[in-house]
Amino acid sequence: MVTFMALRMVREQILCEPGQGDERRVMVAGEVVGETPALGFWVRLATISADDGQEFLVVPREEQAPRLIRWEVIRNAMNAMVFDGPPTAAQAREFGFRPRS
Numbered sequence: 852m853v854t855f856m857a858l859r860m861v862r863e864q865i866l867c868e869p870g871q872g873d874e875r876r877v878m879v880a881g882e883v884v885g886e887t888p889a890l891g892f893w894v895r896l897a898t899i900s901a902d903d904g905q906e907f908l909v910v911p912r913e914e915q916a917p918r919l920i921r922w923e924v925i926r927n928a929m930n931a932m933v934f935d936g937p938p939t940a941a942q943a944r945e946f947g948f949r950p951r952s
Contacts, residue, residue: 852894853880854925858907861899864924877901884917891921 858877859870865879881896895917899908 852883852892852920853878855879856924858899858901860924861907865896865918865920875901877907881918887919889922891919891924893917894920 855876855878858873858875861877861879862868862873863870878898878900879896880898881894883892884895885893887893895915896908898906900906
């Protein structure tokens with residue numbers, strides 16, 4: 852799953868933290884691990900990163916519990932895409948996936 856949204860929205864709606872009015876556009880990507888009908892889907896986040904490369908997700912994916920992303924958050928996001936598997940090399944370039952350092 853890949854979507855782009857304001858960092859404020861990510862913090863408030865996905866990470867359950869104060870959003871502090873930060874409207875920078877960030878990429879949110881992760882693996883969909885389940886769905887709760889009429890509510891949203893559960894995602895194990897892989898990255899939350901800005902166009903300048905700054906990462907906002909500091910907990911390694913393997914140590915994270917899945918996060919609920921409500922359908923209304925996705926509907927209000929700039930766009931969202933769900934892939935059947937890991938992104939291809941072309942998709943990784945297009946969406947800005949970067950290997951973890």
